[in-house]
Amino acid sequence: MPSTQSVDISKVHAVSRLLREIVNYPGHAARKNSPEYSKAHKHLVDELNLPCLVCGVTKKTLGDPGKNPAGAKQMETHHHIVEWALANAIDLKKFNDRVVRHIRAKKYHDPIYDADFTQEQLLEWIDHHEDNLWVLCDVHHRHALLGIHEITYPIWSPQDLILDSFDYIPSDAGGISPTAKAAMDLRPPSAK
Numbered sequence: 001m002p003s004t005q006s007v008d009i010s011k012v013h014a015v016s017r018l019l020r021e022i023v024n025y026p027g028h029a030a031r032k033n034s035p036e037y038s039k040a041h042k043h044l045v046d047e048l049n050l051p052c053l054v055c056g057v058t059k060k061t062l063g064d065p066g067k068n069p070a071g072a073k074q075m076e077t078h079h080h081i082v083e084w085a086l087a088n089a090i091d092l093k094k095f096n097d098r099v100v101r102h103i104r105a106k107k108y109h110d111p112i113y114d115a116d117f118t119q120e121q122l123l124e125w126i127d128h129h130e131d132n133l134w135v136l137c138d139v140h141h142r143h144a145l146l147g148i149h150e151i152t153y154p155i156w157s158p159q160d161l162i163l164d165s166f167d168y169i170p171s172d173a174g175g176i177s178p179t180a181k182a183a184m185d186l187r188p189p190s191a192k
Contacts, residue, residue, distance in 0.1 A: 026088040037128040052137040072137030
């Protein structure tokens, strides 16, 4: 019989921080979806119907409230290893030594990793290779409290692994939410 996980309310605490981030982006043209990016996006979102990494909604289930817990409006693809806007600042040697070599070491990998990349291959890979694209719903991509572009990765990353009964990121961002407090009441009587 599986054990019921519970959270001790006395140990739950909210963490609130103001992130100050300063970063320089190299000069680049305005973002326009290249035909290759559009093709990769269509393959991942339309043809494979891949789910959002966080909430599991797919393009086909966007209209089903039972399968769209975040209320997403659309599916998007996120450049997850190297952001497109940083392409002109990526060191080719470092990329080959750290990214290409790492992926090459995997038993099953795209043959493009069998040789070091050229600068042109690097730029193409950043723009549209499926190894650099994650499918996310618009909420988990860009929402102020839930999106990968808005919150720190250590907080964003485990969202899909949190107990359904635990309100990990409070909807009002004002501390422990009523949903999280109610989840604490699921504790076994001996823990209360």
